[in-house]
Amino acid sequence: MAESDTNTTTDFIREAVAEDLATGRYTWVRTRFPPEPNGYLHIGHVKAFSIDFGVAEDFGGQCNLRFDDTNPVKEEVEYVEAQKEDIRWIGYDWGDREYYASDYFDQLYEWAVQLIKKGKAYVDSLSPEQIREYRGGFGEPGRESPYRDRPVEENLALFERMRAGEFEEGEAVLRAKIDMQSGNMNLRDPVMYRILHASHHRTGDKWCIYPMYDWAHGQSDSIEGVTHSFCDLGYEDHRPLYNWFIEQLGIFAPRQIEFARLNVSHTVLSKRFLGQLVQEGYVSGWDDPRMPTIAGMRRRGYTPEAIRAFMDSVGVAKKDSLVDMALLEYHVRDDLNRRAPRVMGVLRPLKVVITNYPQGKVEEFEAINNPEDESAGTRMLPFSGELYIEQEDFREDPPRKWFRLAPGAEVRLKHAYYITCQEVVKDPQTGELVELRCTYDPESRGGGTPDGRRVKGTLHWVSAPHAVDAEVRLYDRLFTEPDPMDVEEGEHWTSFLNPNSLEILTGCKVEPGLADASPGSRYQFLRLGYFALDPDSVPGKPVFNETVALRDTWAKIEEGRKGRRNRS
RNA sequence: UCGGGGGUCGUCUAACGGCAGGACAAGGGACUUUGGAUCCCUGUAUUGAGGUUCAAAUCCUCACCCCCGAGCCA
Numbered sequence: 001m002a003e004s005d006t007n008t009t010t011d012f013i014r015e016a017v018a019e020d021l022a023t024g025r026y027t028w029v030r031t032r033f034p035p036e037p038n039g040y041l042h043i044g045h046v047k048a049f050s051i052d053f054g055v056a057e058d059f060g061g062q063c064n065l066r067f068d069d070t071n072p073v074k075e076e077v078e079y080v081e082a083q084k085e086d087i088r089w090i091g092y093d094w095g096d097r098e099y100y101a102s103d104y105f106d107q108l109y110e111w112a113v114q115l116i117k118k119g120k121a122y123v124d125s126l127s128p129e130q131i132r133e134y135r136g137g138f139g140e141p142g143r144e145s146p147y148r149d150r151p152v153e154e155n156l157a158l159f160e161r162m163r164a165g166e167f168e169e170g171e172a173v174l175r176a177k178i179d180m181q182s183g184n185m186n187l188r189d190p191v192m193y194r195i196l197h198a199s200h201h202r203t204g205d206k207w208c209i210y211p212m213y214d215w216a217h218g219q220s221d222s223i224e225g226v227t228h229s230f231c232d233l234g235y236e237d238h239r240p241l242y243n244w245f246i247e248q249l250g251i252f253a254p255r256q257i258e259f260a261r262l263n264v265s266h267t268v269l270s271k272r273f274l275g276q277l278v279q280e281g282y283v284s285g286w287d288d289p290r291m292p293t294i295a296g297m298r299r300r301g302y303t304p305e306a307i308r309a310f311m312d313s314v315g316v317a318k319k320d321s322l323v324d325m326a327l328l329e330y331h332v333r334d335d336l337n338r339r340a341p342r343v344m345g346v347l348r349p350l351k352v353v354i355t356n357y358p359q360g361k362v363e364e365f366e367a368i369n370n371p372e373d374e375s376a377g378t379r380m381l382p383f384s385g386e387l388y389i390e391q392e393d394f395r396e397d398p399p400r401k402w403f404r405l406a407p408g409a410e411v412r413l414k415h416a417y418y419i420t421c422q423e424v425v426k427d428p429q430t431g432e433l434v435e436l437r438c439t440y441d442p443e444s445r446g447g448g449t450p451d452g453r454r455v456k457g458t459l460h461w462v463s464a465p466h467a468v469d470a471e472v473r474l475y476d477r478l479f480t481e482p483d484p485m486d487v488e489e490g491e492h493w494t495s496f497l498n499p500n501s502l503e504i505l506t507g508c509k510v511e512p513g514l515a516d517a518s519p520g521s522r523y524q525f526l527r528l529g530y531f532a533l534d535p536d537s538v539p540g541k542p543v544f545n546e547t548v549a550l551r552d553t554w555a556k557i558e559e560g561r562k563g564r565r566n567r568s
Numbered sequence: 569u570c571g572g573g574g575g576u577c578g579u580c581u582a583a584c585g586g587c588a589g590g591a592c593a594a595g596g597g598a599c600u601u602u603g604g605a606u607c608c609c610u611g612u613a614u615u616g617a618g619g620u621u622c623a624a625a626u627c628c629u630c631a632c633c634c635c636c637g638a639g640c641c642a
Contacts, residue, residue, distance in 0.1 A: 011581095036642055071641065128640055137638055139569035173640055183571035185638050194640035213642045237572045237637060258573085260635095265579085271642095313591065315581050317574095320635055324579050327592050337605060372605070403603065412601060447601045458601050482579095527602045553603045 029061030039271035086294035301532025301547030357385035403457035418444035
């Protein structure tokens with residue numbers, strides 16, 4: 001905490017901004033986050049807007065939210081609402097500065113006319129295919145369009161007719177007149193306006209020509225007085241064009257700075273591919289808890305604080321990187337460890353009967369809610385002669401260093417008594433484990449004995465008559481490969497989808513206090529992991545999402561043994 | 569092929585000519601009424617070759633490797 005206050009986290013972007021202020025290039029700082037409302041925001045966007053909002057914050061400036069809505073065929077209001085909610089949830093606020101590129105369509109049109117008059121833009125009547133041909137390729141220069149030198153008056157008239165709807169889509173475009181020989185494709189007379197007979201979610205049918213990204217973005221920045229326009233590396237070679245338009249127009253010049261976008265292992269970070277997962281039914285929706293979307297992470301139980309801490313730890317640079325999902329999970333655990341109340345829940349129940357516990361007796365034990373936070377207080381837990389423990393916590397034939405229950409072994413039930421396994425009851429037909437018959441030590445009430453004997457294992461449990469039935473959804477990585485997009489030819493990225501990314505457990509038993517917990521609340525199920533109540537829950541029938549498992553040292557030991565055995 | 573950008577532990581990232589540091593991951597240990605948390609310890613990196621300099625990850629040259637770019641997408 002105190003650390004992050006004193007630690008001025010810096011990076012090449014903040015250094016550049018500080019320098020711009022020092023040299024007087026700008027006297028204020030304003031940034032913007034410009035999402036296209038064509039899908040849900042994911043953790044990669046969080047990096048982007050953490051930089052946009054974070055830099056503004058650090059330099060006493062402001063960050064605008066501006067929807068980049070220049071393509072009506074892809075954009076929908078549903079997405080603008082979702083994106084706003086998600087940004088707010090992460091913890092950023094744009095005040096009343098909610099803008100749309102479409103707010104500037106009139107101004108942009110005016111400016112386009114200005115460029116035509118300057119002889120810097122022209123209406124091209126080549127077909128889309130011809131334009132592509134004329135553009136040339138990486139090795140060879142492009143060729144100039146035969147329409148490139150139309151007189152200004154003709155261009156003006158044609159452009160007006162484009163606006164008036166006199167052309168079909170693809171019949172004409174407005175192009176900037178720059179340099180068909182340029183090594184930078186973006187400068188080979190880029191298209192500024194195309195015809196789209198589509199109605200727009202904000203401007204309706206007012207327009208049938210829509211500005212391209214390059215023509216809209218820099219000018220929108222300029223209008224808003226944005227000093228620093230951050231974007232990903234993909235726009236690096238658009239910067240000369242960004243600057244060219246601003247310069248031709250002679251308007252306020254923002255500075256574009258590019259950084260490497262975030263990649264996280266075992267997932268994909270692209271609205272297009274995430275949308276495909278939704279459409280093709282690989283996940284239940286944009287907010288499926290396995291999705292790296294903000295909505296998905298929220299439903300999964302991740303906290304905004306954890307996500308922001310993760311952003312701080314990944315840094316900002318220009319190097320392509322693939323951040324290990326384990327780092328995100330570390331921050332989620334780190335945050336939840338501090339704040340999640342501990343409860344007991346048994347995922348795969350195994351019945352335990354305490355044979356020497358008085359018939360029908362019920363006791364209550366006081367349990368600490370969070371050992372990391374005394375102010376979280378305590379709660380009372382019912383205990384009886386019939387309990388559930390985790391199937392995993394019993395082995396008939398225990399391996400070395402097994403601290404849990406086994407025939408003849410004694411363990412502690414958290415907050416309650418020591419029990420010793422006396423008998424294993426199996427189904428005579430199937431041989432399947434039915435229940436354990438154990439004895440308890442009345443002296444061990446509260447978890448310790450007068451003789452101070454050592455019990456290594458402590459198990460979580462739930463009193464059978466008091467238990468609440470729950471559904472628990474266990475999650476694993478969405479993809480089996482760290483970089484699913486890195487496919488060999490002939491392979492498809494969806495073939496790396498993890499078939500075991502979701503496991504639904506029913507008949508789980510949780511402590512009674514959880515019967516009507518409210519959706520979104522997060523808990524640590526003792527010894528298991530963090531779980532968040534899903535909105536699918538109904539009163540008395542909770543559904544939990546596994547947020548992230550606790551570190552499991554024992555699992556690691558066993559895995560290590562297995563590995564060693566296989567190797568020898 | 570041309571243009572743009574980038575190469576530091578397994579992974580992210582620091583260093584701004586002066587001891588290559590941190591975090592995650594991995595491995596080991598201590599502690600433990602969560603095999604959680606916490607604490608301690610360990611290993612492993614400057615793409616390569618030259619040059620400048622008392623001193624180079626950092627400056628210069630030349631290689632090599634990786635990413636992006638030929639939408640009327642953003």
